[in-house]
Amino acid sequence: MQSDENIIGNDKIPADLYPLINGLCTVGADLAKTIARGPLGQTLGGAVGENSDGDQQKALDVMADEAFAEALKSLGVRWYASEEQEEVVELDPNGRYALAIDPLDGSSNIDVNVSIGTIFSIFEANEGANESFLRPANEQIAAGYIIFGPQTGLMVTFGNGTLFYVLSPDSGKFELANDHVVVPKESTEYAINASNYRHWSKPVRAYIDDCIAGAEGIHGKNFNMRWVASLVAETHRILTRGGIFLYPTDSREGYGAGRLRMVYECAPMAFLVEQADGHATNEHDRILDQTAKELHARTPFVFGTPVKVDRLASYHDLPEKEVSALFGQRGLFRD
Structure with a gap:
């Protein structure tokens, strides 16, 4: 070098x-x-x-x-x-x-x-x-x-x-x-490790259920799922093609506070995404408003096209009944 x-x-x-x-x-x-x-x-x-x-x-x-x-x-x-x-x-x-x-x-x-x-x-x-x-x-x-x-x-x-x-x-x-990267405002892609479905919270499951429902569901359109298991690759796709990335909290031991590191992964990616007109949250609150309490602290991480990230956050505010499995009339507007 x-x-x-x-x-x-x-x-x-x-x-x-x-x-x-x-x-x-x-x-x-x-x-x-x-x-x-x-x-x-x-x-x-x-x-x-x-x-x-x-x-x-x-x-x-x-x-x-x-x-x-x-x-x-x-x-x-x-x-x-x-x-x-x-x-x-x-x-x-x-x-x-x-x-x-x-x-x-x-x-x-x-x-x-x-x-x-x-x-x-x-x-x-x-x-x-x-x-x-x-x-x-x-x-x-x-x-x-x-x-x-x-x-x-x-x-x-x-x-x-x-x-x-x-x-x-x-x-x-x-x-x-x-010299002006912008997250596309429209996309029909979401990225999540679907093998962990049974461990997710009800709001996250409800959001993904509605994506899977496709054109017949609340979103009124069909979606494709992506998952690379490389945060850099996932972020690059979001910055290029839009959509939403989710690495939520789940019920497994060691995953209660998410899995990605705030200092090394989530904070820098959130800065990049927001500067490209995207949104980045810990499922409900803005990542850039957070402070890591430990050097290797972890956090849930959701980022991408603003309307999709904000929609996921709104699922956490729905009544218990509306985030239960197979509920088809959630109190949300279509995309």
């Missing part, structure tokens, strides 16, 4: 954040090459242990975490919080920023060649390590993800809209492809 090389244009990126974003993209470009080698290189999908939350770590999880931590030491980052590490690490005592990162989201998909990615969130650093991240999500100054798929791309926001860059195979640089 050549940290002094400009791998992304600087005309849309705030000058004070440019070295940091450029460094993230440089590591991302190197990771893209490693991932593209697949089984021709080292084994990337092999289990190498567990992270602080008990989730299985793949070799590429650890490799990506080490690469980002090393690169960011000289790029103004004081506090580095990684999903792969139990505690915040101080990289530069004089650094201005606090960066939270999921170095390799969707690592369970590494071996099957499905899109995976890196998620990051940037705050102004406080004196306290944990305090730099356990704060209202709306205090983020930048957030984004690098997606490794058919194209390698960067989706990023600095609080003034959402931008999309693509790593050009010709120039070897991230080139601006869309």
Whole structure:
């Protein structure tokens, strides 16, 4: 990696954040090459242990975490919080920023060649390590993800809209492809892991039942279900095609507060989605109004086209009878 090389244009990126974003993209470009080698290189999908939350770590999880931590030491980052590490690490005592990162989201998909990615969130650093991240999500100054798929791309926001860059195979640089990403207002897709239906709350089940009912149901249209099990891939589809993503709370042990991490996953994705005119909630309340109480705290997460996200929230306000199974006359307007 050549940290002094400009791998992304600087005309849309705030000058004070440019070295940091450029460094993230440089590591991302190197990771893209490693991932593209697949089984021709080292084994990337092999289990190498567990992270602080008990989730299985793949070799590429650890490799990506080490690469980002090393690169960011000289790029103004004081506090580095990684999903792969139990505690915040101080990289530069004089650094201005606090960066939270999921170095390799969707690592369970590494071996099957499905899109995976890196998620990051940037705050102004406080004196306290944990305090730099356990704060209202709306205090983020930048957030984004690098997606490794058919194209390698960067989706990023600095609080003034959402931008999309693509790593050009010709120039070897991230080139601006869309300077005004907007979540489509119309879509007939929803994303949820339907195998967990029996564990969901009644409002979530009622919402999905109405989607399944299709043209004969309350929505008056047919839907398609999607599920990739990679948050980066799911978010990229929502930002491109619209729809709704749901990872709700459920009744299983360890899922009562949802499963996705607020600091590393939900807060940055919510920032991106809202800056693209979408909505993001914890099923009923806005994610960006929330504050994580612990570094690895989890939360339910719903985001996408505003009318759909708001509709799901309204199901939580319905009388018990109306969210019971097979109830067909809910007190809601059609789409």
